[in-house]
Amino acid sequence: MMQTSNQFIYIFKPKRENFVQTMTQEEMMAFGAHSEYTKGLYTEGKIIFMGGCSNGAYGIVVFKAETNDEAQLIFNNDPAVKAGIVHAELHPFQVTGIKEV
DSSP, X not given: OOOOOSEEEXXXXXXXXXXXXXXXXXXXXXXXXHHHHHHHHHHTTOEEEEEEOTTSSOEEEXXXXXXXXXXXXXXXXXXXXXXXXEEEEEEEOOOOOOOOO
């Protein structure tokens, strides 16, 4: 795959409705590990921004990677993705503006 961007987005959606309210212990552990994983990437300067819908419908992570392979590795190593508790997609992305909130 030819590199077209050094920015990427991964989006994830829980596999069932009311996920936040009905998480199993395993899902809570995976989601907690996801939070720690993304905080670490943010501290390293890899993540540009991240967040989720307040109702738990979707989450996004926008990040930098040197190559498509590195982006795929970052995505694949996210504990929520690895645990299979979400539907997840990775795409090249280009941030065109960020406004402080």
